[in-house]
Amino acid sequence: MSGPLTPSQTVGPFFGVGLPFEKGEQIVAPGSAGVMRIEGQVLDGNGQPVPDALLEIWQPDGRGRYDRAGDGETTGFGRSRTDSEGAFSFLTVKPGAAKAPDGRTQAPHLNVTVFARGLLRHLVTRMYFPDETEANATDPALNLVEPARQETLIAKNCGGVLHFDIRLQGERETVFFAI
């Protein structure tokens, strides 16, 4: 049974006074073992940069668990806003493979949440890793996405940096998941 939930409203353009925090983009510290840099851009339906988006990353630990017991190095959470070019970056490590509710193994991925002016509700997507071809091929979530759109969820390796753009609308629109 569901009670009367409090409805969502947009984060608006002025969340900068309250939500971003120092080093929020560092899910792990620079120089940590296995650290990788993720870079991307948030784009609107005209392909224009979205300079006022807020992104949150939430990832399981190295064993694929979200309770994060025994993992004192990082909380697995990151938060960062886009800059005037719509660009964002995070430092993190590849998480372990989380189990799906039916017991199947999911490919390693990051949960990415998008907030912005013009988004009355937040959006949830997933970033998968380009070097996990086999795991990605059997991932139960990725396989529910029509093949032509799956590439919007897989980061690209550009000289050691993982590139992951988020297109809110239009051509090559990122796949977002209902929550």
Place this chain on the structure above:
Amino acid sequence: MNEDEREPPYLYPDYVGTRLRAPAKPLVSLPEGFHDFPAPLFPRTIAELDHDLTRQHSGEPLGERIIVTGRVLDSDGRPLRNTIVEVWQANAAGRYLDHDDQHPAPLDPNFSGAGRCLTDDEGRYRFITIKPGAYPWKNHRNAWRPAHIHFSLFGSEFRSRLVTQMYFPGDPLMPRDPILQSIPDQAGRERLVSQFDPETTVPEWALAYRWDIVLRGRAATPFEDEP
């Protein structure tokens, strides 16, 4: 009405900002339980005075001092304890401390407009702040946002995440505000309006407003995880 039908749509053309930012393709549904995992661990610490937006500077901010309090509950009515609540708002003149805010109203050197706290054992949060002013925005001719405070909550589950806005009772701008009016039903819109709370109001000091928040819980019955 199911949970989704009570929420604002992504595309709401009267709110011009949605037109190029709302996804055009339907969201992909994952099987039940795929988003049933715990909410993020928030890495920031909460200081004792973070809930008091009137004591972050050497002097007191201008405006009407208010107490904003209420409970954070799940949809079964259970209190959410020890969960973080973040708020941000404009000052009494309707101006945010944000370089992108071009409204020609004064900044207040004694007001930054951001606070956070943890809920107590009964799920209760409490902020001391000043009543934010209305401010103009360029959505349509003569558009003004009703006074509001932005709230951000995590709750206990990933699905519980909520960013929303709290409004004040009797504000004549609410029926004209496309952001509030994007919520499809009147009962839903009313759930974002706080109530004047005479019992919590402190004589000779501050008016109080009460506003409870209900967050989404798990979608599925918990499955037995491997040890």
